[in-house]
Amino acid sequence: MKFGVVVFPGSNCDMDCFHVVKNVLRQPVKYIWHKETTLDGVDCVIIPGGFSYGDYLRCGAIARFSPLMNAVVDFAKAGGLVIGICNGFQILLESGLLPGAMLRNTNLHFICKYVYVKTENSKTAFTNLCKKNQVLKIPIAHNEGNYFIDQEGLRMLERNRQIVFRYCNQTGLVDKKFNPNGALANIAGITNRGGNVLGMMPHPERSSEGQLGSADGFLLFHSIKKWLENK
């Protein structure tokens, strides 16, 4: 299984993702600079967190026009696995691979802390090793994670089971009280209709080894590997 980590100017979680795939998942992985035009045979694309293009204009708005994004869009449309984390999620929204948009956190703060998310769909390429409704402890670190979509869009997401993660408490209760950023319907992560593109605000690469406080995020990387092996 070959993984590719996309690097934009301003990406800052690229090395963490690379480390987890190489040293924890123990799979081949390479960096792909955003000026490249091909993905060169990778099985899964990771768009990491950070501040691509300084978050100028809107988060992810400029990165989506990088040359490599054309290849990422083609790869995703052909069913390839793409996971966008934090700024990567924002880029996937701006590129139209995922529906909706991000607003500033309702409290206007950059929020950096561990949160709990409930796995609402454990049958995806990214969550197949999670138990049904499993609660994961994964950190967030963002200023624009306040997910928005119109009511019709929300109905579509719910009908098609595209909502993969919702913010919750330690026991899995989804409530406004446990919503850190104001995201609509406590949404922390969604897939596209085909289920092969995931965007999520929490950082699984920062919680893939026990000594960091949680290894729950590793379930995602491990799920991807298993999914690709069984394909």
Added chain:
Amino acid sequence: MLQAKIDITLRKTVADPQGLTIKHALESLGYQNLADVRMGKLVTIKLDTGDKQAAEADIKEMCQKLLANPIIEDYSFTISEE
């Protein structure tokens, strides 16, 4: 030379936490008659052309492609002689 001024604001149906916080700050300064405060962006673009009609078409396209996100934002613009 023409100059375009583009206003980008969050759509009315979208909550604007920055606008709300500014409203609260203004109210704490004693301004109690505020119905609503919305925060937006202003982009100015100078165009090296005299063709206003073509410039309008270009600016509209720029707004749709990059400058505004139609899911959450509205835009409006004016173009004037520099």
